[in-house]
Amino acid sequence: MNEIDIKKEIQKDRRAFIKNVLSGAIAGSLLVVIPAGAALDERLPEQIPGMRGDKSTFTKKRFAFVVDVTACIGCGSCCVADKNEYNVPDGNYRTWVERYVIDDHDGVFVDSPNGGLDGYTKPRTDIPHPVRDTFFVPKLCNMCEKPSCVQVCPVGATYKTEDGFTLVDQKRCVGCGYCIQACPYSVRFLNPVTRTAEKCTWCYHRVRKGLLPACVNVCPVHARKFGDLNDKNSEVYKILREPHVISVLKPGMGNQPALHYLGLRREVV
Amino acid sequence: MNAAAHGETLAAVSNYVFPNDLHVHWSLMIVLYPYITGLVAGAFIVSSLYHVFHIKSLKPVARFSLLFALAFLICATWPLLNHLGHPERAMSMMLTPNPTSAMAGFGYIYSAYFIVLLLEILFIFRPVVVELGKTATGFKKRLYGILSIGSDNVSVKALKLDHKIIAFLAAIGIPMACVLHGYVGFIFGGIKANPLWATPLMPLIFLLSACVSGIAGIIFSYILIMKVSGRKIDVDCVQTLIQFLWGFFILDFVFEMLELFSHFYMATHHWHTLEALYSGPLFNTFWVYQVGIFSVIPFFLLMIMSLIRFKDSLLLFFAPIVSVMILLQVLLMRWNVVVGGQLMSKSERGATTFHPMWFEKEGLLPAIIIMIAPVVILWFIGKVLPFWMDKDSAEAA
Ligand code: SF4
Ligand code: SF4
DSSP: OOHHHHHHHHHHHHHHHHHHHHHTTTGGGGGOOOOSSSOHHHHSOOSSTTOTTOOSSSOSOOEEEEEETTTOOOOOHHHHHHHHHHTOOTTOOSSEEEEEEEETTOOEEEEOGGGGTTOOOSOOSOOSSOEEEEEEEEEOOOOOSSOHHHHHOTTSOEEEOTTSOEEEOTTTOOOOOHHHHHOTTOOOEEOTTTOSEEOOOSOHHHHTTTOOOHHHHHOTTOOEEEEETTOTTSHHHHHHHSSOOEEOSOGGGOOOOSEEEETOOTTOO | OHHHHTTOOOOBOSOBOOGGGGSOOSOHHHHHHHHHHHHHHHHHHHHHHHHTTOOGGGHHHHHHHHHHHHHHHHHTTHHHHHHOSOGGGTTHHHHSOOTTOTGGGHHHHHHHHHHHHHHHHHHHHHHHHHHHHHHOOHHHHHHHHHHTTTOOOOOHHHHHHHHHHHHHHHHHHHHHHHHHHHHHHHHHHTOTTOTTTOOTHHHHHHHHHHHHHHHHHHHHHHHHHHHHHTOOOOHHHHHHHHHHHHHHHHHHHHHHHHHHHHHHHHOOHHHHHHHHHHHTTTIIIIIIIIIIIIIIHHHHHHHHHHHSOOOHHHHHHHHHHHHHHHHHHHHHHHHHHHHHHHHBOTTSBOBOOOOOOSSSTTSHHHHHHHHHHHHHHHHHHHHHSOSSOOHHHHHHO
């Protein structure tokens, strides 16, 4: 990685970094002196054990993502980190956060202005009855075991890696939009600049370097968790093994997501 | 706690659309694509009714329908290419297709069908072409030389062989036309994520509406061209076409309604969304226009025209009107399926809106150009291959 790249990376990560520091997540590492010269990813501490040494095309890991609905505070940091990481064009979303408000007449009010990018700083004022419950639900690619997007892509531009990532090859994509129609979770969009399909990748490029996805990295309340299910010490492994209330989105679609929700409510689609 | 007591907490109080669902990605071009392929398949069926099923009264339009089908088939890929973000990569669909993709098959089905249609046209027109080649000069002479597939043998024996080949091509052409259009229906019907599309009836409805639009297209253009060129219209032929149109339209309309009724009757949680769609954003284009005006009226008109033998002038007055109505019905149906399906968000809680613009890449103007193109192409084809058999060439054939 040359110097310009490093600067760019630091630029991109700065906000994430500061957020983490503020939230205390890596406050302890603030004083760590980063040795100059080594590639950025080498200088940051490894966040996914065993990734740095693994140079095989596909790792033997089985990645899973867990979103803790009960923890999310709707700050939108993840959305900001994502937009910065990928330069996502306005009006399109690789990830977003939804706000659910349920009143005491069981009316369910959902919104996600600008995908939650600006954070939910003001309460909704249009709820007719007293609010009985409210929560936030972050959304991203479900990295389906049986991805409809991969099934329908006519040229194989959308494909699945052996370690469970569904990715888009921008050099092959013809921009037909079929995958956008097929994804039950609407996580895909057609990038108006590249004219190809795009979606959340769980930050494959970071993961390959042993770093957590950008959104996971910045979440101040640790509502987004990522790890390897083959690693019995990983948090995601433990959560999925223990008797929690866990669900996936639209299980009836048969896509078998690798994205799990802790404390998911039945109101969530 | 009424709703919650029944697990019914999905009440769509707020119109919530997933942020990425605000865009309608498949717009006018994808409305036109099944419309054009439908016209092709339908016109081919008309020609086969004569060539395979020997409905003699359709003889006047049997050749014309093939040329009509060819003109539209030539343009069938245009809306697709205009729609693609990277049309320069379109060939990878055929060179490196993904076998699990419903879309990847289109190139193959399209090409195969193109070849069959072209061959059938060449064989049918061979005697005419040989005849025309005799009197033509210069470029036209060479063109006719090519079109006669290198043989100017029009002996009785040679023509008999031709007829066998034609019958064979027309026969395999029917299942291929059905596959072509049933398959287009499957491109939508196979998308489980979209409750409006995901029904096994989709290929059938697409196919039936294709037949309907093709027949209507032939009736309209036949009467129009004859009127404009001052030739005599074969009333028997029009009457027969009207009867077939009615027959196919009964099936088409009934299945369209049955599909909706099944959704309503089964009332799965998808019905929530569909109901909101049909009573909201699609109310006008579906209930008022597609069903109310352009299905019910033509349905009864066709019924009366089929059961009662109208005076010739009356028949020739109503036939083009009813045909245009049917053509619009099918166009509306394509719109309601393609665009309508994308209006409901996969959030199951709301709908987005869509208004086509005039001058976008996939806007109204390009759509109109693409719909006019086949007509222009047909006109050029008509300069080379005569639509109708005049006395002389009929005798020669
Ligand atoms: S969530 Fe959508 S884009 Fe992601 S893998 Fe599943 S079908 Fe594909
Ligand atoms: S838009 Fe691209 S990735 Fe999506 S189905 Fe078409 S070619 Fe494949």
